[in-house]
Amino acid sequence: MEILIAGVGSMGKTYADSFLQSQAITKDDLLLLEHSDEKADMLRQAGFPHVIQQADASVSAVRLLILAVKPQDTASLYAQLRPWLKPEQLVLSIMAGVQLFTLQQALGISKIIRAMPNLPAQIGMGMTAFTADASVSRQELLYVHNLLNTTGKSLYFDEEHKLDAVTAISGSGPAYVYYFMDAMMQAAKQMGFSHTEAELLVTQTFMGAVHLENRSSLSCQEWIGRVASKGGTTEAALKSFEADALRQSIIEGLEEARKRAQVLGGIIPKG
Known part of the structure; x- marks a missing residue:
């Protein structure tokens, strides 16, 4: 599988649907991690074949891991994911306010991209700003940029601090x-x-x-x-x-x- 989405709430589901509608991936390429029994059952009934409720060895096989959970829910998630992550894997976080360094320390890998989407992403008219650690290659940035563009438009910044201003402008x-x-x-x-x-x-x-x-x-x-x-x-x-x-x-x-x-x-x- 190519992409793992951890946390399939409003924005996580938006990404899943947008990637599929744009034909960037198929359902077989997508692994969903959702702790809630109710939400996990709904996802399976909606035709998603790969839904897990706890991190396992399948996490090690994905190319991109998207963190779409609330910041306050991360402690247990980090602990679950860290044993399965490999240095070459790519992580995209859409958690507001959580810095690249914090994510790197918590997950034990360096290839982290941080993005700030907004609500209209749900209808393909979103505005997303993103930044990345220097260890992320241009090819990997382009890969993520194209995925983010399935939800609207996106803009890359070298300076991570600008994402706080983006949160104030387009996020809110x-x-x-x-x-x-x-x-x-x-x-x-x-x-x-x-x-x-x-x-x-x-x-x-x-x-x-x-x-x-x-x-x-x-x-x-x-x-x-x-x-x-x-x-x-x-x-x-x-x-x-x-x-x-x-x-x-x-x-x-x-x-x-x-x-x-x-x-x-x-x-x-x-x-």
């Missing part, structure tokens, strides 16, 4: 979008629209605006200028945002998210 980013959308829907309902009407008005506006920006070379500021006319309705709203320092609040909020990622990764002490 969907929640910020939903936050703003929710506020707009609430405003629409206060203006007399039904929930269904408010939802359609807001979601279609977001989708249209993003697609329009993606298909042009104009900056966000230039697009704002296209919508906002002097003395108009858009300008009135923008002036209110600026008076409340909304832009600066957003920037400061993302910085707080980055700091929190650093705390979780042990880069800066808890405060």
Whole structure:
């Protein structure tokens, strides 16, 4: 088998499905490690032929091991995996905040890649940033890059510290979008629209605006200028945002998210 996914929750299952849909691998190439009896049974019923609930000798045969568990669940997992891992094997971790060095010490191997995906990966529109230890070859990086691209787009960084900023920007980013959308829907309902009407008005506006920006070379500021006319309705709203320092609040909020990622990764002490 080529790939082992340890932890087949939301993101682990997303990877399994994306790799299969893109025909990067077949189900026979995939080994799933899932401790939960219920989830393991569901995976078998879904047609996955290789599902294990404890690490065994089959771990030694895979080319790539993907760690898709919560960081707090790693202690027992590391202990299970370490006896079966070989120096030439490749590990991809999508655990937020867990540093390359920590993984190397825990697993006893050096070829570690660390990635930060986000929620839209579930529908093939994700944004993933990744970095790797120097022992990972260019060929191995390309192999993983192609796999990550089955869930959307991916971007490589030499500097591991940038993944904490990525966590704040694109990792947590969907929640910020939903936050703003929710506020707009609430405003629409206060203006007399039904929930269904408010939802359609807001979601279609977001989708249209993003697609329009993606298909042009104009900056966000230039697009704002296209919508906002002097003395108009858009300008009135923008002036209110600026008076409340909304832009600066957003920037400061993302910085707080980055700091929190650093705390979780042990880069800066808890405060």
